[in-house]
Amino acid sequence: MNDVLAVSGLKRSFTQGEETIHVLRGVELTVAEGEIVALLGPSGSGKSTLLQAVGLLEGGFEGSIRIAGEETARLDADGRTRVRRDSLGFVYQFHHLLPDFDAQENVVLPQLIRGARTDVAQERAAALLAALGLRRRLTHRPSQLSGGEQQRVAVARALANRPALVLADEPTGNLDEATANIVLAQFLDLVRGEGSAALVATHNERLAAKMDRTVRLHDGVLES
Template identity: 70%
Template sequence: MAPVVELKQLTRSFTQGGVTIDVLRGIDLTIMPGEIVALLGPSGSGKSTMLQAVGLLEGGFGGEIAICGKQAEKSNGDARTALRRDHLGFVYQFHHLLPDFDARENVVLPQLVAGVPRAEAEARAEELLSALGLGHRLTHRPSQLSGGEQQRVAVARALANKPQLVLADEPTGNLDEVTSDRVLEEFLRLVRGQGSAALIATHNERLAARMDRVVRLHEGVLS
């Protein structure tokens, strides 16, 4: 079985005020299909930078990044866009929903971009939102939803195209503990149910313990 993600000697440095800061220092990581991995580390440890690398969201990284067997580090913009569209889903700490669209439309749109017929996309959106307890909130806009509900819509959006890998950056970090536990439980249930892999960045040891494997990022080194 081929890995969903394979990182080899991944590096990332920034220069500020003439000083070079090594954020990632030779990261090696392999994630297999269906595996849920917690990326644990304190704020400022480089977790978001590492997720940006795996998500092909910016350049400037050294080393090798393979997504579903395809080498990505030297791909052009169109090829990176295709990899993100066809293989990846994203959940952020802040939901980043489109404010002028309702919950169902926010989940339908990424499917339309991927070429899914509207009727099929709407059915998939309703299925996911109902599974997340939002079947009665389909036509509500983000401003009409609570923080936990907004994050559930973001989870549904990330899973809409059945990605092989879901990347989540502190997906419950903006929620209270009770809501955080509920959203994470629903998220993990859906990810496992559709057989996706996931890399979930968190600083919360308790939440990380609920995943299949924990890797720790400290001073740019993964252990």
């Protein structure tokens, strides 16, 4: 089985006044095709910094990040945008849906940006939302949806372009426990059904136990 993500020697430091803060200290990580990995660590441990690096959302990192076999360190801004569009999906703690678009349109839009036909994108969006229990909510705008429903739309949007790797940063952290359990179960089922891999940052041991493997971020390095 091939690795969809291979991180080697990843470092990130910040300077505050005369002090240098080392957030990542040579992280080594692989995620295989179809594997769901929990990234466990307390708040402030650097989980989001690691996801931002892997998601090619921020510069200033040292080391190697290979996504779907491609070394990203050599890419320019257009190349990084291409990898994010074609190989990655993102789910955040807050849904970040477009408020003026309904649920289906929010899932259609990233497909259109990638060049899909409108009818194909609409069919794909409807199928993903139906799989998440939102068949009757396609034309509802975010303000008309509950928090759990909004996060389900965000999950569908992340998977719309069939990414090789989904990056999720505390994807149920803004939900009550009962809703979080439902949304996480649906997220895991859908990711597995789509054949994508996922790296899911969480501080919740119980949720992490539902994934294929857990790695822990401690003092800037990962421990299995």
